[in-house]
Amino acid sequence: MSEERAxxxxxxxxRREATVPVRxxxxxxxxxxxxxxxxxxxxxxxxxxxxxxxxxxxxxxSCLMLAVQADGHDILTVxxxxxxxxxxxxxxxxxxxLHGLQCGFCxxxxxxxxxxxxxxxxxxxxxxxxxGISGNLCRCxxxxxxVAAALDAAQRLRExxxxxxx
Amino acid sequence: xxxxxxxxxxxxxxxxAVALLASLDNAKLLAGGQSLMPMLNMRYVLPDHVIDLNRVxxxxxxxxxxxxxxxxxxxRQRDIEFSALVRKRCPLMHEAIAQVxxxxxxxxxxxxxxxxxxxxxxxxxxVAAALDAKVTIAGKSGTREIDFAAFPVAYMTxxxxxxxxxxxxxxxxxxxxxxxxxxxxxRRHGDFAIVSAAALLEEDTTGKVTRASLTLGGLGxxxxxxxxxxxxxxxxxxGDKRLRELCELLRQRDAIDDxxxxxxxxxxxATVLARRALLKAHERIVGSxxxxxxxx
Numbered sequence: 001m002s003e004e005r006a007x008x009x010x011x012x013x014x015r016r017e018a019t020v021p022v023r024x025x026x027x028x029x030x031x032x033x034x035x036x037x038x039x040x041x042x043x044x045x046x047x048x049x050x051x052x053x054x055x056x057x058x059x060x061x062s063c064l065m066l067a068v069q070a071d072g073h074d075i076l077t078v079x080x081x082x083x084x085x086x087x088x089x090x091x092x093x094x095x096x097x098l099h100g101l102q103c104g105f106c107x108x109x110x111x112x113x114x115x116x117x118x119x120x121x122x123x124x125x126x127x128x129x130x131x132g133i134s135g136n137l138c139r140c141x142x143x144x145x146x147v148a149a150a151l152d153a154a155q156r157l158r159e160x161x162x163x164x165x166x
Numbered sequence: 167x168x169x170x171x172x173x174x175x176x177x178x179x180x181x182x183a184v185a186l187l188a189s190l191d192n193a194k195l196l197a198g199g200q201s202l203m204p205m206l207n208m209r210y211v212l213p214d215h216v217i218d219l220n221r222v223x224x225x226x227x228x229x230x231x232x233x234x235x236x237x238x239x240x241x242r243q244r245d246i247e248f249s250a251l252v253r254k255r256c257p258l259m260h261e262a263i264a265q266v267x268x269x270x271x272x273x274x275x276x277x278x279x280x281x282x283x284x285x286x287x288x289x290x291x292x293v294a295a296a297l298d299a300k301v302t303i304a305g306k307s308g309t310r311e312i313d314f315a316a317f318p319v320a321y322m323t324x325x326x327x328x329x330x331x332x333x334x335x336x337x338x339x340x341x342x343x344x345x346x347x348x349x350x351x352x353r354r355h356g357d358f359a360i361v362s363a364a365a366l367l368e369e370d371t372t373g374k375v376t377r378a379s380l381t382l383g384g385l386g387x388x389x390x391x392x393x394x395x396x397x398x399x400x401x402x403x404x405g406d407k408r409l410r411e412l413c414e415l416l417r418q419r420d421a422i423d424d425x426x427x428x429x430x431x432x433x434x435x436a437t438v439l440a441r442r443a444l445l446k447a448h449e450r451i452v453g454s455x456x457x458x459x460x461x462x
Contacts, residue, residue: 022174066169
């Protein structure tokens with residue numbers, strides 16, 4: 001029998017309460033308990049970056065955290081990026097228009113990573129973007145369009161003066 | 167479920183954490199989780215108890231005290247990266263931290279986690295050796311301080327008793343007019359270095375070296391201070407030719423031979439990276455002088 005604990009946290013602006021095994025990773029909690037399957041799991045040991053979420057506004061690998069560690073904290077997953085069910089976030093719009101995704105497996109982790117990057121650095125160079133997503137592996141090797149979309153999104157965000165949500 | 171079953175403890179104070187360590191068998195401390203969590207997911211480690219330090223008060227700080235920086239064990243690598251104090255007083259650490267993992271791992275990873283995991287190629291481990299850091303260790307009977315040089319007792323094994331934890335580290339700052347550089351070679355950005363070199367230099371007004379520190383990470387089972395090169399540098403004027411001769415001494419050192427690189431490759435990297443780090447450190451002293459002159 002596995003030890004369990006009650007947790008209470010905010011996910012994409014919504015209060016969530018659950019009782020979880022203490023050894024459950026945050027990634028598995030999001031995917032299996034909350035059915036937020038947008039957070040992908042690739043390597044499950046902190047190399048691929050597909051499971052990146054924002055933890056209190058900072059990007060983190062959710063496969064390297066326990067769900068119990070999120071008790072009392074604020075989580076943003078890829079499902080929480082768009083302002084509503086119909087409109088895409090400017091970053092998502094740029095990925096859509098510039099073919100910033102192929103198979104889409106790495107996309108959630110790249111989007112969450114870029115939300116933080118563009119918030120902290122609204123005017124990034126191509127090099128800033130490449131270093132910023134160096135912890136995210138795209139095995140379609142579609143980096144060229146990912147970088148182009150990120151640069152385009154940065155410009156859209158600057159023009160709209162809209163703060164990326166985080 | 168990926169990690170093996172364990173009991174979870176999240177103490178709020180160092181005293182409580184130490185008491186748990188003393189009373190529980192087969193317990194593992196969880197800091198930023200960037201090494202322990204992968205090891206749990208892959209079941210390389212099977213602890214009966216995980217003691218999470220993330221809710222312990224008073225282990226996260228960066229402060230200046232008597233020409234040294236005191237940094238708490240649970241200080242995030244991100245906080246070190248963006249600290250103006252670290253950038254100003256400890257440029258070596260500022261340069262090294264940007265080469266630790268990625269944004270996502272630095273946001274969670276901690277100073278103490280890195281020092282205790284003690285990977286011989288870890289940047290912060292090499293920096294601690296280069297700066298003659300001291301580490302503060304908390305145990306049942308209070309705290310003790312030891313030189314970082316005595317902290318690694320074997321490959322990836324820190325000098326911590328079963329009921330002790332690392333509380334923080336003290337990094338002595340060099341003079342405002344020193345030059346420092348951290349260079350590394352890794353196959354992919356963000357990986358542990360195959361070999362890294364940390365150099366610090368002070369020179370007198372004629373350009374002669376008055377103080378030198380040279381450390382190689384990833385070469386042996388623990389960071390290696392090249393004291394022979396350091397001694398030989400005193401009184402020298404830094405130049406490429408002389409550095410080539412001196413750094414050639416490093417080829418004689420024992421080096422790790424593993425799947426990533428043979429020993430001879432690491433020895434070659436050591437001679438090259440040490441020279442580059444020393445040259446860069448030297449140029450930064452010269453740069454700071456010409457900057458001051460230009461301002462006049």
